Amino acid sequence: MDRNPGKQESSQASDAELDQFLSGDSPVSKAYRKLGDEEPPAKLDRAILDAARDHVKPAGQRWLDIDLRFWRHWSRPITTIVIVGFCLSVVLQIMQTAPVAPIEFNGNGSVNTWADATGPAPPEASTTQQPASARNQMRSKAEGSLEEITVTARKRLETRQELPLAATALPTAPPDKVLAEADGSPVLDEVGTEARHVLADDALEAWEQGARPTGEVWLAGINSLRVQGELEKAGIELDRLTLVYPEAGAAAMISGGRPRHVY
């Protein structure tokens, strides 16, 4: 602001003088205009005009700039999403193509895997190459008088790798009786801890015959249902599994399913 206004009082122009100045007729203005017309140096003019030209680029080049700006901004999120998506697809692919061990139905209506037998396991080739017709025949036999299904794991370590990772985190003593009391289904108590490590198809077969397997078996069966495209059944079973194993339900959701019913 103005300094020492009191001392400058005498230096103030009158309103008339101010009006004259504002209209451009003031003697002060005329004296000022006699000053030289300084101009910016030519090199400064060139630099500014060059900068103005550089700033304005052809339309195609401007689009390129927009694309580059977009890529610079979004490159990291896009790369992260692509990597995570790729990893997930690989994991799902591995889970879906995992080999399934066979299950054997014995004559008295129980179901045994090779590891459950008293003797050593038969050669690998004979189990994997078992004809489908023979299996169907055995299954139909078992359906008539099946009172109890015994499911055991054949290759514990192999099965653990084939199952979803979350399934191995289930508690070792699942409360199967809870569900059995709920719907009156038989429980696989007799199978013991061995029964928790069985492959997906085996569990599915056990289900179809009314059994309620332990948690890991159950989860494997749900996965198997999903693979076969029976999502409705898988959802129902997952809901029931969640009732008994809340942790298992969460784990199953991580691997792709979600409960839809609350009992």
Next chain:
Amino acid sequence: MKDLDDTALMLRYADGDTGAFETLYGRHRAPLFRFLLRQAGDRQMAEDIFQEVWSRIISNSSNYRPTARFTTYLYHIARNCMIDQYRRTATQPATRNAEGSQIDQLVSADNPVASAARTEMLSSIEGALLNLTHEQREAFLLKEEGGFTLQEISEITGVGRETVKSRLRYALGNLRKFLTAPDEVNLVK
């Protein structure tokens, strides 16, 4: 192109017409440079600020909105650049302050050579301009070089209209005194 007003030229430049910018620049380069030169009192500083002002105009051209006259926009940027320059270089604008005019500070009374320089400097209206306060000189130069009205000067400087009138009255009074009797001018301290 030369018939277009400043706002139209600026908008055309924003659309990529460099010829429009050349016309616009040609219209305002000399008045703006003189405003900066006489306000700063230093040619090198004036050139630096001048380049900075136009760089800002160029870089902000795509965001330009014709809400006011282009010259108001231009001199507002110029004023901001000048303030920034003072802050960067930690210098004060060429001005008379409470302790005395800049000219008085440049020379001491007991130095005859300096006294002669002072007399020579005061013999031009340029010297008298430098002896005004920064605010008075700014208001005077905005009117003389930019051709602004009181209201526009008020908008550019961010003070009230009456304040601008007051500054102009003091500026005119001091300059008039110099013009009528330069030898008797007792530059107010």
